[in-house]
Amino acid sequence: xxxxxxxxxxxxxxxxxxxxxxxxxxxxxxxxxxxxxxxxxxxxxxxxxxxxxxxxxxxxxxxxxxxxxxxxxxxxxxxxxxxxxxxxxxxxxxxxxxxxxxxxxxxxxxxxxxxxxxxxxxxxxxxxxxxxxxxxxxxxxxxxxxxxxxxxxxxxxxxxxxxxxxxxxxxxxxxxxxxxxxxxxxxxxxxxxxxxxxxxxxxxxxxxxxxxxxxxxxxxxxxxxxxxxxxxxxxxxxxxxxxxxxxxxxxxxxxxxxxxxxxxxxxxxxxxxxxxxxxxxxxxxxxxxxxxxxxxxxxxxxxxxxxxxxxxxxxxxxxxxxxxxxxxxxxxxxxxxxxxxxxxxxxxxxxxxxxxxxxxxxxxxxxxxxxxx
Amino acid sequence: xxxxxxxxxxxxxxxxxxxxxxxxxxxxxxxxxxxxxxxxxxxxxxxxxxxxxxxxxxxxxxxxxxxxxxxxxxxxxxxxxxxxxxxxxxxxxxxxxxxxxxxxxxxxxxxxxxxxxxxxxxxxxxxxxxxxxxxxxxxxxxxxxxxxxxxxxxxxxxxxxxxxxxxxxxxxxxxxxxxxxxxxxxxxxxxxxxxxxxxxxxxxxxxxxxxxxxxxxxxxxxxxxxxxxxxxxxxxxxxxxxxxxxxxxxxxx
Numbered sequence: 001x002x003x004x005x006x007x008x009x010x011x012x013x014x015x016x017x018x019x020x021x022x023x024x025x026x027x028x029x030x031x032x033x034x035x036x037x038x039x040x041x042x043x044x045x046x047x048x049x050x051x052x053x054x055x056x057x058x059x060x061x062x063x064x065x066x067x068x069x070x071x072x073x074x075x076x077x078x079x080x081x082x083x084x085x086x087x088x089x090x091x092x093x094x095x096x097x098x099x100x101x102x103x104x105x106x107x108x109x110x111x112x113x114x115x116x117x118x119x120x121x122x123x124x125x126x127x128x129x130x131x132x133x134x135x136x137x138x139x140x141x142x143x144x145x146x147x148x149x150x151x152x153x154x155x156x157x158x159x160x161x162x163x164x165x166x167x168x169x170x171x172x173x174x175x176x177x178x179x180x181x182x183x184x185x186x187x188x189x190x191x192x193x194x195x196x197x198x199x200x201x202x203x204x205x206x207x208x209x210x211x212x213x214x215x216x217x218x219x220x221x222x223x224x225x226x227x228x229x230x231x232x233x234x235x236x237x238x239x240x241x242x243x244x245x246x247x248x249x250x251x252x253x254x255x256x257x258x259x260x261x262x263x264x265x266x267x268x269x270x271x272x273x274x275x276x277x278x279x280x281x282x283x284x285x286x287x288x289x290x291x292x293x294x295x296x297x298x299x300x301x302x303x304x305x306x307x308x309x310x311x312x313x314x315x316x317x318x319x320x321x322x323x324x325x326x327x328x329x330x331x332x333x334x335x336x337x338x339x340x341x342x343x344x345x346x347x348x349x350x351x352x353x354x355x356x357x358x359x360x361x362x363x364x365x366x367x368x369x370x371x372x373x
Numbered sequence: 374x375x376x377x378x379x380x381x382x383x384x385x386x387x388x389x390x391x392x393x394x395x396x397x398x399x400x401x402x403x404x405x406x407x408x409x410x411x412x413x414x415x416x417x418x419x420x421x422x423x424x425x426x427x428x429x430x431x432x433x434x435x436x437x438x439x440x441x442x443x444x445x446x447x448x449x450x451x452x453x454x455x456x457x458x459x460x461x462x463x464x465x466x467x468x469x470x471x472x473x474x475x476x477x478x479x480x481x482x483x484x485x486x487x488x489x490x491x492x493x494x495x496x497x498x499x500x501x502x503x504x505x506x507x508x509x510x511x512x513x514x515x516x517x518x519x520x521x522x523x524x525x526x527x528x529x530x531x532x533x534x535x536x537x538x539x540x541x542x543x544x545x546x547x548x549x550x551x552x553x554x555x556x557x558x559x560x561x562x563x564x565x566x567x568x569x570x571x572x573x574x575x576x577x578x579x580x581x582x583x584x585x586x587x588x589x590x591x592x593x594x595x596x597x598x599x600x601x602x603x604x605x606x607x608x609x610x611x612x613x614x615x616x617x618x619x620x621x622x623x624x625x626x
Contacts, residue, residue: 245484252475254464258427262458263531264451264479309466312486 022313025306029320033089036324040331041081046073053077083225088330088345089323090229091221091289092299094236094281096322097315099296101243101278104250104311105271110185112296113282117161117191119293122286124195125157126150127202151235155283157195162279165191218344219290221330228288235287239280243315246274250311292346294353295322301357325349375401375424375535375568380433382416382423387431393419395590396433401568406561408581408598409570412611415587417570418459421539424568425456437535451479455531457524459539463512469523472512473498476530494530502526503552518545525553533560538569542576554580574615578602578626586610602626 042053048069056069056077069077095113102111102118113119129150168187243250249270252260260267285292299322300314307313326345329352333345377399383392394416401407409417422428424435426442435442437453445453455476463472476498477491499505504522507515512523521542528536538557542550550573557567558580571577577584578598586594586606593610594601603626607615617626 248475248478248481248486251467251471252478254467255461255475259458259461261427261447262425262451262456263475263527264448266447304466308468308471309464310471 022307025313026316026320029317029324033320033324033327036327037082037085037089040085040327041077043331043335044076044081046076048073048077057082079225083229084221084330084334085327086226087224087229087232087288088221089327090232090236091285091292092295092326092329093319093323094239094285095292095295095326096299096318097240097243098278098281098285099322100300100311100315100318101250101274101281102296103300104253105274105278106184107254107256108184109301110297112293113158113278113285114192114291114293114296115185115188117165117188117195118158118279118282119286119291120192120195121157121159121161121164122154122283123157123291124161124199125153125155125283126287127199128157129153131202131205151232151284151287154287155235155280158279158283158286159276161191161195162275218346219286219292220333220342220344220346221289222334222342224288232284232288235280235284239277239284240319242277242280243274246270246277247311247315250274250315251309254309290344290346292326292349294349294357295326298353298357299325325352374403374436374438374566375399376434376436376439377420377424378434378436380420380423380435381431382419382428383431384419384428392431393590394423397587397590397592399585399592399595401566403566404561404564405583406557406565406567406581407569407583407585408577409568409585409587410574410577410610411587411593416590417587418539419590420587421456421537421568421570425454425537426450448479452532454535454537455528455533457521457528457536457538460517461520461524463515463520463523465511465513467512468508469504469510469512469515469526470495470499470508472523473504473527473530476527479531491530495526498526498529501529501556503556518549521545522549522553525556529560533563533565535566536560536568538567540570540572542571542573550576574607578617579620598626 038050038053038057041057042048042050048056052069052073055064055066056074058064059069059074060078060082098118099112102113102116103109113122129152165184165187168190169184249260249265252263252265253267253270253274255263257267260270282296300318303314303317303321307317326349329348330345333343333348336348337343377397380394380397381392382394382397385391397416397420399420409420411417419428423430424437424442426445426447430443437450440453442450442454473495474487474491477487477494480491480494481487496505499508502522502525504519504526507519507523510519512520515523522545525538528538536557542553545553554576557569561567569581571581582598583596584594584598584601585592586601588610594606602617604615604617607617619626
């Protein structure tokens with residue numbers, strides 16, 4: 001029985017190392033997110049030190065110590081910056097998780113809310129809601145005058161676009177059922193382009209709404225507040241729970257449908273729910289921030305190189321890193337131009353994400369399909 | 374226990390001419406180790422696919438442990454039956470241990486994560502399948518023989534009650550094949566019901582007390598190995614001359 005004991009010991013060590021590694025990575029990215037939030041809440045035209053920021057945030061929650069913070073600065077920190085930080089973090093988390101799920105379900109490394117046309121569909125749905133007046137006063141979408149219906153329209157648009165892309169991809173692949181990677185992305189581009197033309201058409205029909213529709217094209221958090229957080233949060237929470245609970249199913253789907261079924265997965269139903277969850281996340285993100293590309297592509301790919309492809313770690317890690325990435329992208333977007341002008345955050349993510357993604361592709365090409373050998 | 378009654382099966386659109394299996398009747402009692410043989414294209418893989426539930430029956434019925442498999446959910450089916458596929462490409466980014474852990478999927482609840490019981494089953498399966506040394510390796514980088522050991526380990530982690538193997542050892546070298554069949558024999562002794570498609574006649578005769586031969590989608594022969602493993606029978610099925618003699622050590626054919 002000596003070998004049994006040694007065997008048990010090795011097992012305990014291995015599982016400890018594995019769970020420590022997994023939890024350690026998640027904790028590290030989570031801590032970086034919190035620290036970044038603290039710093040980002042202090043950056044802007046009225047800068048504050050992290051200590052001041054922390055005091056202002058604590059005061060907002062009824063705690064106070066030291067010197068009271070200037071009320072004006074406090075408003076800037078809590079009502080303006082914290083809301084943006086929270087919204088950009090949530091949006092980044094949602095987009096990264098949605099991208100990870102799309103890649104897993106479709107077994108296609110190029111899949112993402114943006115490349116599949118899902119973001120475009122959501123933006124179109126939101127535009128319709130604004131133009132028909134269903135979402136409330138156009139200028140105050142999601143604000144006091146809004147009806148909260150906007151994310152539902154975005155979700156409907158996202159699901160319709162996804163259905164169209166999958167149907168197109170299937171038709172393009174012929175009758176043998178196999179869907180080629182390129183076909184799917186091509187279908188995504190077709191649907192995206194068509195929808196953005198439709199958005200332009202809607203725009204020209206109603207000149208007054210132009211200002212609020214323009215930002216769907218290149219996402220932005222300008223002028224977003226806690227109203228938007230509360231508008232999107234329920235949908236994001238439902239979507240996150242839906243896909244995080246199915247992380248193990250994504251692992252099985254990576255084996256292919258036949259093996260997944262042999263191991264006990266109802267593959268069709270699992271795919272459907274995962275796609276609905278990812279569409280919820282993308283739809284909610286687009287509803288409050290417009291179309292932001294690259295987060296859903298770059299974040300899961302980078303993490304796969306470091307953490308492997310197991311989705312039980314990959315999904316939560318994607319949420320944390322996606323949030324972190326978009327949080328800093330928004331800080332750059334609002335502070336990089338002199339004179340207080342803002343860049344759309346989608347421009348920043350594309351500027352960072354494009355070259356980074358090329359680098360990743362080059363690296364994975366050199367090391368072969370095995371990844372982190 | 375596996376009971377197949379008048380099974381008709383095929384691919385593509387249902388059509389009598391396209392059936393691959395034409396009325397298979399097969400009963401494998403609890404605890405039997407049965408070798409499934411037959412020339413290429415005789416329907417071995419199709420029969421295993423049908424029993425595993427991946428290929429729906431066009432006519433007839435398949436019961437596993439007394440339950441019609443058509444009435445089971447994939448999860449229930451996976452709990453009563455584990456399969457080792459013919460050849461499988463492991464996806465990139467998973468370690469061997471993670472791949473074997475997937476065998477435990479059907480044992481976990483809808484919203485529960487894998488628990489200590491699952492991790493323990495994985496370690497036991499890895500060591501029984503002689504794959505313990507591979508545990509930390511990337512599954513996508515394994516050789517054909519190594520991946521087969523890992524897939525056997527995954528099936529063991531999934532369940533040992535009833536095992537289906539489809540040419541599971543054809544990619545292994547001779548020593549590994551014998552090792553794998555020793556493992557099957559050990560499982561058989563502990564009560565597993567095993568149906569294994571085999572190419573290697575020698576291994577089949579050596580290890581399987583019972584053999585089932587398929588030919589052109591029909592049952593050709595079914596019986597005790599010692600009774601039916603004869604030169605005449607093999608010649609009828611494979612249409613080539615085969616010499617059969619007693620094994621020098623065990624005396625099996």
